[in-house]
Amino acid sequence: MGETSKNVVVRTNISPMLSVRRGTEAVEFYKAAFGAEELFKIEDNGAVVAQLGVEGSDFWVADESPEHFNFSPETLGGATVRIVLVVEDPHKMFERALQAGAKTVWPVEDQPYGWRLGRVVDPYGHHWEIGKPLG
Amino acid sequence: MGETSKNVVVRTNISPMLSVRRGTEAVEFYKAAFGAEELFKIEDNGAVVAQLGVEGSDFWVADESPEHFNFSPETLGGATVRIVLVVEDPHKMFERALQAGAKTVWPVEDQPYGWRLGRVVDPYGHHWEIGKPLG
Numbered sequence: 001m002g003e004t005s006k007n008v009v010v011r012t013n014i015s016p017m018l019s020v021r022r023g024t025e026a027v028e029f030y031k032a033a034f035g036a037e038e039l040f041k042i043e044d045n046g047a048v049v050a051q052l053g054v055e056g057s058d059f060w061v062a063d064e065s066p067e068h069f070n071f072s073p074e075t076l077g078g079a080t081v082r083i084v085l086v087v088e089d090p091h092k093m094f095e096r097a098l099q100a101g102a103k104t105v106w107p108v109e110d111q112p113y114g115w116r117l118g119r120v121v122d123p124y125g126h127h128w129e130i131g132k133p134l135g
Numbered sequence: 136m137g138e139t140s141k142n143v144v145v146r147t148n149i150s151p152m153l154s155v156r157r158g159t160e161a162v163e164f165y166k167a168a169f170g171a172e173e174l175f176k177i178e179d180n181g182a183v184v185a186q187l188g189v190e191g192s193d194f195w196v197a198d199e200s201p202e203h204f205n206f207s208p209e210t211l212g213g214a215t216v217r218i219v220l221v222v223e224d225p226h227k228m229f230e231r232a233l234q235a236g237a238k239t240v241w242p243v244e245d246q247p248y249g250w251r252l253g254r255v256v257d258p259y260g261h262h263w264e265i266g267k268p269l270g
Contacts, residue, residue, distance in 0.1 A: 012190035081216035
C-alpha cells in the first residue's frame with residue numbers, strides 16, 4: 001500500500017470507459033440493456049461522464065472528445081476494445097440487450113474453448129461478448 | 136441465478152479486451168507496465184489471446200482481427216475505449232508504466248473532480264487513466 005492523502009484505501013480495479021456519441025441517450029441504453037445502475041453521473045454542456053454498475057462490476061460511459069484522444073466507434077468506423085461481460089445467465093442478458101436495441105453479431109452458444117458466449121454490437125458501435133466460462 | 140450446465144456459479148464481471156498489433160509483445164509489455172500476471176494465454180498461428188490480472192482485477196489482450204470487427208488503435212488511428220486503472224499509489228504505477236515504455240499524456244495530479252489521476256498511452260495505442268478517488 002502506498003501513501004494516501006486522506007486515508008482512503010482503494011481496491012485495485014480495471015474498468016473500461018466507452019467513448020460514445022449521444023452520451024446521455026447511451027447511458028439510458030446501457031441501463032436498459034444490462035440492468036445497469038447509475039453510480040455517478042455529471043453532465044456539462046451536454047457532455048456526460050457516467051459510471052455504471054452491473055451487479056458489483058462497473059464501467060464508464062463518456063461523450064467522445066477527439067481533441068482529448070477519446071473517439072467514438074462511429075467516428076473511427078470500428079472499436080478498439082470489446083467488453084467481456086461475464087454473467088450467470090448469458091442467454092437472458094443477451095436477450096435483454098437485444099430488446100433494448102443491440103444487434104446480434106453471433107448468438108450465445110457453447111464454444112469449443114469452454115465458454116458459453118455470444119456477441120452483440122450496441123447502437124453506439126461498442127461490441128460486447130456476453131457469456132461465462134463452463135467450468 | 137440462472138441455470139448452469141456444470142454447476143459453475145460465476146460472479147458478474149466486466150473486463151475490457153484490448154485489440155492490438157504484436158500481441159505477444161504486448162502481453163509482455165503489460166506485465167512489465169502494470170505488474171500484471173498471466174491468468175490465461177493461448178497462441179494460435181502467431182495470434183494471442185491472453186487474460187491478465189492486476190491485483191485481483193483483470194483485462195484481456197488479443198491480436199486484432201479486422202474481419203471479426205476487432206481493430207487495433209494503430210489500424211483506426213485512435214482508441215474508442217480508455218482504461219481506468221484504480222490503484223492505491225497512482226504515482227508509483229504511472230512511473231512503472233513509463234519505465235516499461237508508455238508515454239505521458241498528462242501527469243498524475245489531484246484533479247478538481249476529486250481524483251488523483253494521470254493518463255498514459257501505451258506502445259499499442261491504448262490509453263490508460265491511472266489514479267484513484269480522493270475520498
